Amino acid sequence: MDVRVRFAPSPTGLMHMGNARTAFFNWLFARKNNGKFILRIEDTDVERSTDVFTEAITQDLSWLHLNWDEGYDKGGEYGPYRQKDRGALYQKHLNVLKEKGVVYPCYCTPEDLDEMRKNQIAKGQMPRYDSRCRYLKDSQRDQYERENKSFVWRFAVPKSTIVVQDMIRGDVTFDSDRVSDFVLTKSSGSVTFHFAVAVDDACMKISHVIRGEDHLTNTAKHVLLFDALSYERPKFAHMPMILGPDGSKLSKRNGLSSLADYRKQGFLPEAILNYMSFLGWAPQKYEDKEIFSLGELSKYFDVGDIGKSPSMFDFVKLKWVNSKYLSRLDIDHLTTMALPLLRESEFIKDDVSEENFVQVKNIVALVQDQINSLSELPSLCEMYFKDTLTHEDPEVKVVLEERTNKEILLTFKEILKDLEEFSDKNLKETFKMVQKKIGVKGKALYLPIRLALSSKMDGAELYKMIQVLGKKRCIDRINKAILL
RNA sequence: GUCCCCAUCGUCUAGCCUGGCCCAGGACAUCGGGUUUUCAUCCCGAAAACAGGGGUUCGAAUCCCCUUGGGGAUGCCA
16 A cells, blocks of 8 residues: 555644644654655635745745655645645535435524533533434425525434544544534535545545544544545544643643744754654664654654653753754854854844854854754853953852952963963963962862853853953953952 | 543653563653863763552553543534
8 A cells, every 4th residue: 555644734823843743753654654745735714724824834844854745836646735725626525425415404503503502511411513404304494595594514423333443542432422413514615624634635545644632533523424435544543742841732822832933942953853753752672862863763663653642842851952963063054053143143244254254163163062052052152252241240250359369360361461372282381380370270270260251150161262262352351350 | 511532750751562571771850979170071870650549360560440630522623
């Protein structure tokens, strides 16, 4: 069987981590099995769908390197790939269902339904459509028709036990009594999600439907439709949900939510993918390895290894994974990515000469190992671009005001002043000399100088810091600190 | 409410299917120590979990049931 999977976002909002993982696992499955990955836009909700989001979502996918084989922008044998362009196909299928007599028009108004629901809840029942229009007398139906009353087509759910075979959860059974006669076409004429999904998955020859667990109960409806339309059911796999840090469904409220946010924060797509892959999944032969390349992931990935329980999104761990990727990044590449952020902070001008690029690169190299995301870069680099240290931090001030430390700074400055070349060797020598003269070593020796130069307890390696700052700035800063 | 799904360290997870190798392994975070005359890295170590209760069994994290807890679904949203 040809493996064909799809990612089917609805363009009613930006892509978030949950969507992204669904897309990723589908992509992984396709690549692993030499199948096709299809991008289908589920824009049956004309009210809320916009092309802007379609555009944004496809951009996010591309950014994640999740290339698709068929899609609205690429074409393919089974198009069109936007549901709003598939109206005729849905109509055709509706006619088949009409002929089979498994659908019926429902004339209930939203108000009717609302009232019905309220009554049911009040009685402690599960809210569901009571199928009243299914058994409408012909005379009544004729009258509604004459009145041109608006209606929807509902599917007449047959009494049965519905069994959904899920690759992750095994057989899940539903009693048809729990599934109300659902709407296939809205009064506006457009189709509902359930109808479109079933028709499209069948017609696009989707072999495996891999999606979030929130669709598990919907699957009962979809399966009914496949059967009624005499289509073979695809295989289903419902992945566990990703929860926010507070244990509730991931949303705008619990922190960063859209993928675009993470991109802006300076998370690398490779890191995000690597982190996400371990949400609800672990390789069959788990060997205490945490960092996997895309290639490795698509080799090891297996739907059978996806777990059943939901997982919380751990931002701290994402940062750790990201830092791993960041520190391995080629320095030219990293510097190029840093440029926009540094411009935004007004550390550099819009156009960067080759010479300037090298300078910036030297600075970026100093903080490469310390950042968890690109967004942390500007604040760590600021001291190399601006000469505005004030030593306001009481912790810093106390150290710099200390008598011995002033002597250290003074001695250090005197030697530095006459130093020709700031090589590691020379600097080491310089520190040795200060150590000998003042009789202080280790942290006690390095910290005052570090603070005078950066006003921070931590930072880059001191020799490197001095080298990048250069003689004049080092001396100016030390002078300033001595006067404190 | 009703239905469906789920339940191992704070978090992500390995182990569960095919009971004994598990007084439960790894990673992030936390804490302690070491290397680096500073910083970061790195290394070592500590603390930290089988939700509870019943079964089945010689033996259960692993199988069954109940309870509890969490999530999802109950739309002319997807």
